[in-house]
Amino acid sequence: MNKYFISTAIPYVNASPHIGFALELIQGDVLARYRRLRGDEVFFINGTDENALKNVQAAEKAGVDVQKFVDQHAQKYIKLSEVLNISNNDFIRTTEERHIKGAQKLWSACKAEDIYKKSYKGLYCIGCEEFKTQKDLIEGVCPEHRAKPEEVEEENYFFKLSKYQDELLRLIESDELKITPSSRKNETLEFIRGGLEDFSISRSRERAKNWGISVPEDDSQIMYVWFDALTNYINALGYGDDDARFKEYWEKGYSAHLVGKGITRFHAIYWPAMLLSAGLALPKEIFVHGYVTVDGEKISKSIGNVVDPFRVVEKYGVDPVRYFLLREIPSGEDGDFSYKKLEDRYNGDLANGLGNLVQRTVTLIENNLSGELIYKPDLLEKEIKEKTEELFKKYIGNLDSFLLHEALGKTWELVGYANKYIDDKKPWAVVKSDAQEFLAIMNNTVFILYNIAWMLVPFMPETADKIFTILGANRDAETLENYKFLVQKGDGLFPRLK
Numbered sequence: 001m002n003k004y005f006i007s008t009a010i011p012y013v014n015a016s017p018h019i020g021f022a023l024e025l026i027q028g029d030v031l032a033r034y035r036r037l038r039g040d041e042v043f044f045i046n047g048t049d050e051n052a053l054k055n056v057q058a059a060e061k062a063g064v065d066v067q068k069f070v071d072q073h074a075q076k077y078i079k080l081s082e083v084l085n086i087s088n089n090d091f092i093r094t095t096e097e098r099h100i101k102g103a104q105k106l107w108s109a110c111k112a113e114d115i116y117k118k119s120y121k122g123l124y125c126i127g128c129e130e131f132k133t134q135k136d137l138i139e140g141v142c143p144e145h146r147a148k149p150e151e152v153e154e155e156n157y158f159f160k161l162s163k164y165q166d167e168l169l170r171l172i173e174s175d176e177l178k179i180t181p182s183s184r185k186n187e188t189l190e191f192i193r194g195g196l197e198d199f200s201i202s203r204s205r206e207r208a209k210n211w212g213i214s215v216p217e218d219d220s221q222i223m224y225v226w227f228d229a230l231t232n233y234i235n236a237l238g239y240g241d242d243d244a245r246f247k248e249y250w251e252k253g254y255s256a257h258l259v260g261k262g263i264t265r266f267h268a269i270y271w272p273a274m275l276l277s278a279g280l281a282l283p284k285e286i287f288v289h290g291y292v293t294v295d296g297e298k299i300s301k302s303i304g305n306v307v308d309p310f311r312v313v314e315k316y317g318v319d320p321v322r323y324f325l326l327r328e329i330p331s332g333e334d335g336d337f338s339y340k341k342l343e344d345r346y347n348g349d350l351a352n353g354l355g356n357l358v359q360r361t362v363t364l365i366e367n368n369l370s371g372e373l374i375y376k377p378d379l380l381e382k383e384i385k386e387k388t389e390e391l392f393k394k395y396i397g398n399l400d401s402f403l404l405h406e407a408l409g410k411t412w413e414l415v416g417y418a419n420k421y422i423d424d425k426k427p428w429a430v431v432k433s434d435a436q437e438f439l440a441i442m443n444n445t446v447f448i449l450y451n452i453a454w455m456l457v458p459f460m461p462e463t464a465d466k467i468f469t470i471l472g473a474n475r476d477a478e479t480l481e482n483y484k485f486l487v488q489k490g491d492g493l494f495p496r497l498k
């Protein structure tokens with residue numbers, strides 16, 4: 001059995017989760033569930049980044065003690081994972097003891113010559129938690145946060161990133177550290193070729209407002225929030241406590257991170273360099289997704305287009321939301337959210353497509369075969385078998401290439417194919433004249449539907465389970481030969497939206 005580790009990024013808790021982060025959780029969940037389906041032993045984590053300065057600012061603004069503030073706000077993220085039916089194995093908060101211990105351990109494990117003290121003057125964007133150079137700014141402001149960075153002058157510890165430039169190039173070029181999609185790989189390579197500069201990895205206790213993780217053996221300095229945050233992945237695996245799980249998953253297994261495009265640099269450059277310095281294994285793959293716009297606009301409080309994922313799920317149900325985000329937004333690129341598009345997909349793809357297919361199949365078996373169909377492989381038409389297998393194979397290929405939207409596209413191609421097959425064959429008419437032919441049609445239909453249910457497992461786990469139940473099918477069935485489907489008529493899967 002292979003060990004597979006997958007993480008989502010850990011968001012700051014200064015604001016409520018938005019729809020873009022919901023997408024990241026769902027994408028990560030698909031990858032985790034898909035791997036489990038393939039028989040891997042999966043460890044999937046989510047978490048929160050609580051040591052950032054912007055959390056402190058948000059707490060001050062709210063007039064709440066910082067620890068209290070992050071405690072309250074972390075709950076929203078824990079809740080979001082539950083509401084979206086995310087199958088995470090752990091949730092790590094960077095104010096937890098196990099994280100603090102691991103972050104300090106990694107700092108101490110870095111080669112002594114890689115960390116040095118230097119006085120520095122620079123422009124710092126609190127939104128990014130990053131020093132900016134003039135070329136990063138547009139008209140003097142950070143393009144990501146549209147805010148002027150503050151000028152900071154102090155003596156900090158620095159990390160010798162420049163030393164790892166050639167090694168990082170080699171690792172990424174060769175896909176030893178794979179970045180998916182390849183457009184993000186090329187961007188990263190271009191950035192490295194432009195020259196890597198050492199970066200500051202601490203700040204004075206004063207500027208950190210006495211919040212964060214202390215630098216080992218220097219209490220006057222607090223660790224730079226990224227230097228601490230990135231270690232959450234291995235800390236969740238027990239790095240700080242020399243846990244066996246860390247070795248099994250991180251050193252011997254396949255480890256992957258899923259991140260938004262804005263933080264690729266931290267994960268594909270800073271993080272691997274830190275691990276190289278500490279003599280630890282690197283992640284094997286970094287999946288990068290794009291941003292979600294709403295009605296074609298960047299999500300922003302000032303525009304007032306912030307979509308609350310809790311409310312969307314409450315209104316449409318978890319699987320329709322998972323389906324919409326995964327299907328509509330290309331996995332590695334930007335995509336758009338709108339209620340109109342969501343409702344169109346709901347009525348078109350879910351109610352009229354999949355829901356209708358399940359409903360009519362069940363009704364035909366219920367009304368004409370007393371709800372019982374014994375599956376016969378020799379009744380399966382060659383064309384049906386080949387079409388299903390072909391789409392299933394492509395679906396697997398798409399999942400392996402982080403093209404989740406395309407994998408769902410293949411699933412719905414099969415839904416459309418099955419609906420058309422029923423339309424063409426007209427089993428409701430055939431049953432009156434040819435009982436044997438009717439049986440063959442239903443045999444073929446159930447075969448397709450059973451395969452569709454399997455394809456839905458990573459994407460829409462509740463719906464997949466409902467279809468297995470409706471078909472009276474056992475997920476553990478070794479073979480379908482002479483398998484007895486006992487269909488159950490229930491409520492429709494996706495009642496049409498008014």
Ligand SMILES: [Zn+2]
Nearest residue numbers: 125128142145
């Ligand atoms: Zn910024």
